[in-house]
Amino acid sequence: MTISMVIFPNLTQLDLTGPYEVFGRLSHTKVFLIAESLEPVKSDNGLLLIPDATFETAPPADVLFVPGGRGIFDAMQSKTLISFLQTQAKNAKYITSVCTGSLVLAAAGLLDGYKATTHWLSLDLLKLLNVDVVEERVVIDRNRITGGGVTAGIDFGLYVASKLFSDDIAKEVQLMMEYNPAPPFNAGSPKLADEKIVERVVHSRKAIQQQRAELIKKLLRKQN
């Protein structure tokens, strides 16, 4: 089983490292980080990731995966990245993303008419892209599997493991990862957090979300 995880500058590293931890524990499975070149890729909080292969040298993927993060702004406009996804998607068993990675899949036309999800801040943006947006933590529609924001990648990874192998294999990985979460606060979704916390986060991301909306509208105009 070959799992190809696409990386690009300013990705959110936990979107990727959460499911990587699940996939890395599966037998008969090889995980590749795939990028434009073999140079280290810096995440939006500074962590450096080293690619295993480039868009040109990557093997055919059974599972194609795209993380999210600030870098999706450039990733959605990268002809080489979008074309890599479109080519690999033809033969992939599963086409997947976590967080705003689904905006990149959608920009490549790979979620047209599919149910999918994304980070709660970007649900409205995904709706612009011909996607049937579902507000759930992990959404499975035929061979498309998408996760919500950042930490949803761990739940997502376990769903993918159960699809690829079995529930028992996924449960063994969950137990080894001691995934019995106990968040210290009840603030993990805009429905649960205090209004002032939600407002502060929405405010701090307003400019980025607006830029993304404008980019999506530009991409849609180009297509038509």
Add this chain to the structure above:
Amino acid sequence: MTISMVIFPNLTQLDLTGPYEVFGRLSHTKVFLIAESLEPVKSDNGLLLIPDATFETAPPADVLFVPGGRGIFDAMQSKTLISFLQTQAKNAKYITSVCTGSLVLAAAGLLDGYKATTHWLSLDLLKLLNVDVVEERVVIDRNRITGGGVTAGIDFGLYVASKLFSDDIAKEVQLMMEYNPAPPFNAGSPKLADEKIVERVVHSRKAIQQQRAELIKKLLRKQN
């Protein structure tokens, strides 16, 4: 605020990348990956991490952090790593770990007489090391903060963020990370998982746990 995260070959990457994602989102905070040399460090499932500084060039840490993983077997015996922890611990505000990182802290004598926790498979090993072992997901005793296995690092990171800054700051990070976990299975602790799943995991790790127990007994004999 300087957060120094020690890395070593065969660490479990999510022990580190979970809390890194929390710390990387805090203002006025610089996160460093510190290793023996500046060469990339390979995690136990293949992810390569690039150090920011060495044990010799690292700045003084406000928060000292140790992850776990298979590599703790060598880390517990590394004179340079143990001596780095002991030196930095003298002035650190918080001395912390996730997963079996607490065995490394304990081998450095930094948990003597403290309450602490570790991955569920290694609770008995931590008890050998003069530690008051508590079976909780995150344990805070004075300035020692320790997390349980792998994914406990996210809960741990949020506790540390609230200690360093405030509950509101930690909640904002939790909301941005959409940390509203929904595991697909109820198998994240040996108390919850089916007996056959627990047995399989315990069996698969038996040799490693035995090696660790022998190493700890050897280290204790040396100290006396």
